Amino acid sequence: QVQLQESGPGLVEPxxxxxxxxxxxxxxxxxxxxxxxxxxxGKGLEWIGHIYVSGSANYNPSLKSRVTMSVDASRNEVSxxxxxxxxxxxxxxxxxxxxxVSGVSHSWFDPWGQGILVTVSS
Amino acid sequence: xxxxxxxxxxxxxxxxxxxxxxxxxxxxxxxxYVAWYxxxxxxxxxxxxxxxxxxxxxxxxxFSGSKSGTSATLGITGLQTGDEGDxxxxxxxxxxxxxxxxxxxxxxxx
Numbered sequence: 761q762v763q764l765q766e767s768g769p770g771l772v773e774p775x776x777x778x779x780x781x782x783x784x785x786x787x788x789x790x791x792x793x794x795x796x797x798x799x800x801x802g803k804g805l806e807w808i809g810h811i812y813v814s815g816s817a818n819y820n821p822s823l824k825s826r827v828t829m830s831v832d833a834s835r836n837e838v839s840x841x842x843x844x845x846x847x848x849x850x851x852x853x854x855x856x857x858x859x860x861v862s863g864v865s866h867s868w869f870d871p872w873g874q875g876i877l878v879t880v881s882s
Numbered sequence: 883x884x885x886x887x888x889x890x891x892x893x894x895x896x897x898x899x900x901x902x903x904x905x906x907x908x909x910x911x912x913x914x915y916v917a918w919y920x921x922x923x924x925x926x927x928x929x930x931x932x933x934x935x936x937x938x939x940x941x942x943x944x945f946s947g948s949k950s951g952t953s954a955t956l957g958i959t960g961l962q963t964g965d966e967g968d969x970x971x972x973x974x975x976x977x978x979x980x981x982x983x984x985x986x987x988x989x990x991x992x
Contacts, residue, residue: 820980871929
């Protein structure tokens, strides 16, 4: 059963770039979209974006100018970079596989990683 | 403010039934498929319902989903204390070209 594990720094300074990696185990990264979703403490879920193994990506319009996702199929890894972070970017960041039947409009997130808390503070 | 609207909380006694609503528009729920996610305290979200009304393997039939027009509903019967947590609806918004979630509903089993 495929498993996802997020990793990266738990503390990032304001105005710097947040960098996270999602490692996919017991399954192939191919033929799927992979998504990043975040959740500030005590708040709801926010979709950050998704990327296909080909490198084609789609980002949340509210974050688009600051987000970059990439895929390393040889290492079964998906990466997230979020630039110019502020305290508002403090959240638990999840990666999730996008299970799609006929495109992203017919899809769902399964499974999810356990999440990683990233705090933006000096 | 979320694009999809859910009630902040619902509550019921053990053994009873609850429903959680998720209201959207023609650009999201009205023309796309809905999924529901369960987030128990301190854990990551977990897929509960996909394709509006299908249950993944391992999800008990106490959980059900439905969709009508621009709204979706999650039903839970035979409530257990272990069901306490947050429940989120999610779908794709064709106008935004983005994945979206409801604000979440906290289920309290009295």
